Amino acid sequence: MTAKKRIGILTSGGDCAGLNAVIRAVVHRAVLTYGWQVVGLKEGTQGFLHRPVAYQALDLRMVDGNMMRMGGTILGTTNRGDPFAYPMADGTLKDRSDEIIGGYRELGLDALIGIGGDGSFAILRKLAQKGGLNLVGIPKTIDNDLGLTEVSVGYDTAVGVAVEALDRLQPTAASHQRVMVLEVMGRDAGHIALAAGIAGGADVILIPEIQYTIESIAAKIKQVRATGRNFALVVVSEAVKTLDGGGAMKEYQGGEKRYGGIGAYIGDKIAEATGAETRVTVLGHVQRGSMPSPRDRLIASAFGVHAVDLIAEGQFDRMVAWSNREVISVPIADAIARYACVEADGPLVKTARGLGISLGD
Incomplete structure (x- = not known):
């Protein structure tokens, strides 16, 4: 559990308030508790497609308290370009999933934290299964429609x-x-x-x-x-x-x-x-694009800390969730299979x- 690891983090899908608070929490927990290194992928999975991989090393100096107040995401995000059917300039679709898996390997990552919604998680999980990637998910969506969590980052x-x-x-x-x-x-x-x-x-x-x-x-x-x-x-x-x-x-x-x-x-x-x-x-x-509410900052911080702990425990293919006033984890597959509309x-x-x-x- 205490062996030095290198973990990646990315934001995927539409932006929302609270993403930077998640990133901050992940870095604080990983560095201060476990002594790990954290790298942020730029523009979601797009960062893995660049050669060299487009990433930013994240340390405590970069993630001060002001970061929690910032809307958007310092890493950038995208909700386009399915890597299994990626639109090319000539109008064709190409499977570029191996390039993303190769980018994960190139960075020497021990695990990846993906912050996203159901669409992002479906793609990330497919990539993780194909490439044997260690994936942990953090739910974010203003729609609050992800299954098995009472609230997602950005909704409040x-x-x-x-x-x-x-x-x-x-x-x-x-x-x-x-x-x-x-x-x-x-x-x-x-x-x-x-x-x-x-x-x-x-x-x-x-x-x-x-x-x-x-x-x-x-x-x-x-x-x-x-x-x-x-x-x-x-x-x-x-x-x-x-x-x-x-x-x-x-x-x-x-x-x-x-x-x-x-x-x-x-x-x-x-x-x-x-x-x-x-x-x-x-x-x-x-x-x-708003400054995150206090509740979104709290939920984001709790999710970020718990996601790092899941990595330390070797628990992957899971999403952190909020249930009955505590943070739990659930299988990603179950979360994206349970669409949570208004009853x-x-x-x-x-x-x-x-x-x-x-x-x-």
Whole structure:
């Protein structure tokens, strides 16, 4: 356990708040407790594809307390380029997995800590199985949709940003007698919308897990008016579908399609049904780039320390997780197999209904 090791760490997938706090915790635990060396791979698995490998040696001087306050990731990240079907300049796809495994060997790593979501873990685990790499995972996703962990790094900050947006929208909504629609991220899960809507005093929360009708939304807004209040707040998750069952998508350069536009769609439908003046705000990547909340810093630090301890214990192919107020570890395969969407009869849904919030159904 005390033999000097060299471990790698990388951030993969979309960025979020708290990644730097994880890196800091890993370096502190590895160096101060075990006397190990830590190297950070640049731009996720992309760093392994460079020759020489693109990495940064990490020491205590680089990871001071200020690092916990920083959003993003000092190592860079990527959510493109599956190494088993890597897009080449000529338009073909190439299996470059052996190059990544070779990069791991070139650095002389004893283990690799991957910070990512389900997509990143699926790729990293496939690489680890093919190349015999010692892998430990740390969950991060603002969507909070990874299985077997109650919370992932980045989620709390994303919710906080959305709540702050509602706090700022409320007075301007009241001043102009408007319905304010806030579109938030969350991929295919409604965790951010639900939590932020409850904490931010929303009147309507729309999430992909619960089907809505415009009639139900309009009835809630009319009910709000009947109480004498001249404004309403609506939160909608980006993955909520249009009335015809399609997703609101935007196509970007290269043909990539991503969620976008459901807020404007809902805003128009509300205006048509109620005659209310509506305004739409789309938070987008503002939820990713913020300074991490205290809770995200704590979760990130706990995960980072525990991940290093797993390496010391020789426990690999596992992901650290938060459960019942403690850090545990679970098989990575089980975590990515259990997609954690909002449960329609879960505690926060019941809380929202108990508060009189409409979920559109």
